[in-house]
Amino acid sequence: MSSASTPTPGRGPLRRLGLLAAAAVAVVATVLVTAGATGDAHPPGLPGSPVRVVGIGDSVTAGTACNCTDFVRLYARGLTSRSTPATASNLGVGGMTASGLLDAIRRPGAIRDGVSRADVLLVTIGANDLMPELQRWATGGCPQACWAPQVSRVGDTVAEVVRTARALRGEPAERVLVTGYWNVFDDGDEAAAARGTAYLAWSDALSRALNAALCDAARRSGATCVDVYSPFKGDGTRNPTPLLASDGDHPNAAGHRLIASALLAASGR
Template identity: 45%
Template sequence: MAHPSRGHAVKAVVALLGALLLGGCATPPPASVPPVTVVTFGDSVPAGTACHCTPFPDLYARMVSPVADSVNLAEAGATSADVRRALSGAPARDAVRRATVVLVMAGANDVAAALDDDDPYAAPVAQVGRNVTAALRSVHELRPGVPVLVFGYWNVVEDGVAAGDDDNRRAAAVAATAACDQALREAAAATGVTYVDTLPVFKGGTGTGDPTSLLAADGDHPNAAGHEAIASAAYAAAH
């Protein structure tokens, strides 16, 4: 006949071992992952003009996280001054405060206007540098430490087949684009953010290739393949 107290003790030990085994095998609850919010400022390129496709900021956001939120505040025709001005308004400031990544692409419209008027573009380029630098500093003030990507251009005006055969205009566009990109690169360096060079994306390592296959019919904006290429370049630069 079993001793009553001994039977209770055995049952207690078995129960304890079972609890320990279950506890050891149980999968811990997943850690809470903060939501990804990509906020974008800029002109018609990040806005997706002429593409009728998903623009690169949205594509990039999905690369970062399938459930990322893309807040695309880019607008066709926007200049660097417009981006700087936007960051003084409540909607943009609220968006930046909850951002986990900020994208900025602006300056082409500033420089293209001078190029089209045959005016020297040194002054617009300098203005691009000042405005984008100020905009980036505003972002850091609103959201200290947030990763920021600043994008350069492959051309500040039309390119590829749509650009035509005017060699003088093509040469002027190349020079103006290089100056604009340098201003953007310096703004990024001055504020400690990442610069994304789109020239090799569209024109290859030599910077002289034909970008037509990545451009919309107007030759001035990316098509779907172009937006995918920019998004991939952004992801490679930041991850």
């Protein structure tokens, strides 16, 4: 647990290794989740084949600190249980930023390849782009005028992430779901003890602003915005600790189930 004066790193312990190192050790898990799937399942891309769900983003997507079934696989299992057989590929990378994700989609590699095959694309990104603002807050403060420009830049970058991803697939029926955050940094009892109530109020305002920018980016780029703030925190007064891992930063198993449920509801499933 970090002290109140020392900011914790961005989402996922791999950030200390740097983004390239994190990407190098990230495990890309493709899981067939069709109920009772056998070798005679339809190959991807053919009529009647399983829906290909791909998750991209930061350590929230990757399932860091949870040791549980991540929301990408839970979402695909939810589709399957509702008579839409699905597979899941989790391409989340701890420490990933929106700008780093855009670069990864533009360059040859596992993320670009996975995105180009997605029937449903789940996107959770943007928190790590705001780490400099957390550092400024911890060393002297960072009011709205400090963080607003970066929040706007993140929104524009995420809109471009979605446009680039949709162009790769070239399929009008592809669904892109962009989530927000309950908090872009740590939250709940852990954050209150480590940083104090002033931090909770500051990070909540910043998180709400980022969520608004992400929803605007989704609308501008033809994606669906998925609210996870309300399921975690209601009107902002609910303590999200029961949904968080011990680090106070990442969702636990219950949190991942809640994110998957929000995604399924937003996609009409």
